[in-house]
Amino acid sequence: xxxxxxxxxxxxxxxxxxxxxxxxxxxxxxxxxxxxxxxxxxxxxxxxxxxxxxxxxxxxxxxxxxxxxxxxxxxxxxxxxxxxxxxxxxxxxxxxxxxxxxxxxxxxxxxxxxxxxxxxxxxxxxxxxxxxxxxxxxxxxxxxxxxxxxxxxxxxxxxxxxxxxxxxxxxxxxxxxxxxxxxxxxxxxxxxxxxxxxxxxxxxxxxxxxxxxxxxxxxxxxxxxxxxxxxxxxxxxxxxxxxxxxxxxxxxxxxxxxxxxxxxxxxxxxxxxxxxxxxxxxxxxxxxxxxxxxxxxxxxxxxxxxxxxxxxxxxxxxxxxxxxxxxxxxxxxxxxxxxxxxxxxxxxxxx
Amino acid sequence: xxxxxxxxxxxxxxxxxxxxxxxxxxxxxxxxxxxxxxxxxxxxxxxxxxxxxxxxxxxxxxxxxxxxxxxxxxxxxxxxxxxxxxxxxxxxxxxxxxxxxxxxxxxxxxxxxxxxxxxxxxxxxxxxxxxxxxxxxxxxxxxxxxxxxxxxxxxxxxxxxxxxxxxxxxxxxxxxxxxxxxxxxxxxxxxxxxxxxxxxxxxxxxxxxxxxxxxxxxxxxxxxxxxxxxxxxxxxxxxxxxxxxxxxxxxxxxxxxxxxxxxxxxxxxxxxxxxxxxxxxxxxxxxxxxxxxxxxxxxxxxxxxxxxxxxxxxxxxxxxxxxxxxxxxxxxxxxxxxxxxxxxxxxxxxx
Numbered sequence: 001x002x003x004x005x006x007x008x009x010x011x012x013x014x015x016x017x018x019x020x021x022x023x024x025x026x027x028x029x030x031x032x033x034x035x036x037x038x039x040x041x042x043x044x045x046x047x048x049x050x051x052x053x054x055x056x057x058x059x060x061x062x063x064x065x066x067x068x069x070x071x072x073x074x075x076x077x078x079x080x081x082x083x084x085x086x087x088x089x090x091x092x093x094x095x096x097x098x099x100x101x102x103x104x105x106x107x108x109x110x111x112x113x114x115x116x117x118x119x120x121x122x123x124x125x126x127x128x129x130x131x132x133x134x135x136x137x138x139x140x141x142x143x144x145x146x147x148x149x150x151x152x153x154x155x156x157x158x159x160x161x162x163x164x165x166x167x168x169x170x171x172x173x174x175x176x177x178x179x180x181x182x183x184x185x186x187x188x189x190x191x192x193x194x195x196x197x198x199x200x201x202x203x204x205x206x207x208x209x210x211x212x213x214x215x216x217x218x219x220x221x222x223x224x225x226x227x228x229x230x231x232x233x234x235x236x237x238x239x240x241x242x243x244x245x246x247x248x249x250x251x252x253x254x255x256x257x258x259x260x261x262x263x264x265x266x267x268x269x270x271x272x273x274x275x276x277x278x279x280x281x282x283x284x285x286x287x288x289x290x291x292x293x294x295x296x297x298x299x300x301x302x303x304x305x306x307x308x309x310x311x312x313x314x315x316x317x318x319x320x321x322x323x324x325x326x327x328x329x330x331x332x333x334x335x336x337x338x339x340x341x342x343x344x345x346x347x348x349x350x351x
Numbered sequence: 352x353x354x355x356x357x358x359x360x361x362x363x364x365x366x367x368x369x370x371x372x373x374x375x376x377x378x379x380x381x382x383x384x385x386x387x388x389x390x391x392x393x394x395x396x397x398x399x400x401x402x403x404x405x406x407x408x409x410x411x412x413x414x415x416x417x418x419x420x421x422x423x424x425x426x427x428x429x430x431x432x433x434x435x436x437x438x439x440x441x442x443x444x445x446x447x448x449x450x451x452x453x454x455x456x457x458x459x460x461x462x463x464x465x466x467x468x469x470x471x472x473x474x475x476x477x478x479x480x481x482x483x484x485x486x487x488x489x490x491x492x493x494x495x496x497x498x499x500x501x502x503x504x505x506x507x508x509x510x511x512x513x514x515x516x517x518x519x520x521x522x523x524x525x526x527x528x529x530x531x532x533x534x535x536x537x538x539x540x541x542x543x544x545x546x547x548x549x550x551x552x553x554x555x556x557x558x559x560x561x562x563x564x565x566x567x568x569x570x571x572x573x574x575x576x577x578x579x580x581x582x583x584x585x586x587x588x589x590x591x592x593x594x595x596x597x598x599x600x601x602x603x604x605x606x607x608x609x610x611x612x613x614x615x616x617x618x619x620x621x622x623x624x625x626x627x628x629x630x631x632x633x634x635x636x637x638x639x640x641x642x643x644x645x646x647x648x649x650x651x652x653x654x655x656x657x658x659x660x661x662x663x664x665x666x667x668x669x670x671x672x673x674x675x676x677x678x679x680x681x682x683x684x685x686x687x688x689x690x691x692x693x694x695x696x697x698x699x700x701x702x
Contacts, residue, residue: 244599246568248596261622
């Protein structure tokens with residue numbers, strides 16, 4: 001059985017979007033159970049509209065809801081222990097839920113998740129992983145904005161966590177991993193990226209296939225299953241891609257409305273356009289996954305609708321079913337055991 | 352009179368693309384004069400096919416052509432003084448040409464440009480500026496990959512150079528300038544970006560309107576005329592946008608070929624699709640501009656065709672006609688004079 005804890009107050013529309021979203025995901029995964037956290041008077045009537053959801057859920061009233069513009073420090077001060085956001089995360093910590101979903105503000109959600117769940121052994125900083133639509137299907141890109149800057153060891157950690165997530169989400173044995181860089185030659189780019197490349201090559205980890213460097217245009221091509229970068233460049237890549245997609249959609253709309261022939265052509269090709277819209281729909285892959293904590297938290301986009309929220313719940317389901325946390329823990333253990341053996345061997349051969 | 356020096360051997364196709372490209376740009380700007388550098392046996396017949404171009408050009412034979420895969424160090428060692436790339440840059444240094452255009456490899460072109468032209472007074476490192484198509488028209492984005500990393504002072508320098516280029520290219524008095532960051536609040540993001548924001552706000556330069564922080568999705572929106580970032584994030588943003596545009600074009604192609612109705616619709620809406628293709632055409636805004644050197648060098652995309660090369664020559668023409676170099680020099684002088692006055696005042700008030 002998979003239980004998902006949900007902060008139904010998060011996002012621009014709170015329970016208005018979260019609750020119908022949960023109902024949609026439950027239709028696809030009838031085995032799911034939910035622990036819902038929110039303000040009773042805003043949720044009860046909405047839940048009653050979805051009898052199947054009501055039957056699969058336990059509701060917990062919370063006095064406090066973290067607001068979308070609350071600073072992380074304020075959210076932690078006022079919302080710790082008591083807010084719907086905190087309590088949904090805490091349910092994962094206490095083992096009551098397998099994974100938590102919230103559309104609440106990213107800064108507050110990350111601050112509370114770190115505070116409540118703590119980082120895994122050997123992991124210094126968590127990362128946010130995005131699911132990126134590509135010409136070959138989907139890739140995982142991390143970090144898209146949890147922290148700014150990363151050293152070689154942190155990039156190596158991100159690589160392992162991303163590979164474990166790819167195994168859980170795409171169900172492949174050895175996902176390919178690339179480090180985002182400027183230029184694919186080994187001499188180019190940031191020192192920490194080059195160093196991470198050397199570590200990954202030397203480590204020969206069984207859970208991933210280290211591909212080498214990739215560039216910005218490899219993201220859309222889907223050259224590798226997992227693209228690893230630090231949070232500043234990752235966030236800029238993510239938002240640039242979203243902006244470019246919206247820009248082209250806008251060009252297309254303008255072009256198709258311009259002449260009568262174009263409008264007629266649009267009508268004839270409407271099913272093709274619908275397919276395209278579906279391909280480009282950011283809701284399809286809604287859900288940033290916080291990695292590196294002792295528990296999985298899924299961040300849904302704050303401005304999404306019920307379909308988008310349901311997609312984030314679907315991701316939560318996949319992560320829990322494939323036991324992402326154990327996969328990451330095992331990989332980290334293996335890597336660090338190898339490192340220890342490596343340094344013992346080095347010490348022996350030097351001595 | 353504007354004279355443009357051209358390395359006709361650069362790019363994947365060398366003179367086959369450069370020479371017809373020059374002829375196209377000359378049709379649009381009949382007042383242009385060209386100094387052409389290349390291998391005589393590969394160019395003479397091609398030039399003869401364009402009598403107007405032949406009349407407007409002086410050809411200089413060069414024994415050596417820098418190859419697309421030459422490392423910058425090798426290009427400098429073998430190609431200095433003698434290659435078509437070097438001599439086209441040198442023509443700018445000697446005052447024989449107003450601006451240089453090459454489709455040669457970026458690393459070699461930047462290394463030779465730095466070595467030959469040297470950085471401007473008060474500028475530590477040059478930047479590459481790209482012209483970015485937006486929903487509002489075009490913006491300038493720099494640095495898209497000249498150097499990795501930049502401190503607050505370098506970001507401030509880039510802002511001034513970018514603003515001067517916007518004045519030269521778009522003919523506006525006070526272009527708006529934004530610093531690329533993760534999140535628009537003043538508390539977020541990289542320390543050096545925040546520091547550059549404080550400097551730009553305090554400096555109140557007459558040649559720009561400092562807007563504040565922008566995010567990745569502001570690039571496509573055209574929120575500001577000039578977007579400033581360091582070369583790693585800038586290169587990743589540029590390539591991610593190019594990759595996303597290609598990805599969507601691919602989706603569109605696939606969707607339109609799927610059913611007979613869609614194909615019929617495509618035929619009816621063909622002129623609209625042609626307009627869209629034109630909007631998305633990377634050749635329209637082909638040409639990275641090297642800024643911060645004592646002379647302007649335009650890098651055309653290596654894989655472009657004659658139309659793309661002509662677009663790069665058009666950019667060179669606009670830069671020279673509006674005397675970009677003087678604009679940058681004046682802004683830098685003004686800024687550094689202000690800084691000096693500021694530190695004298697600070698010293699007086701402290702003393």
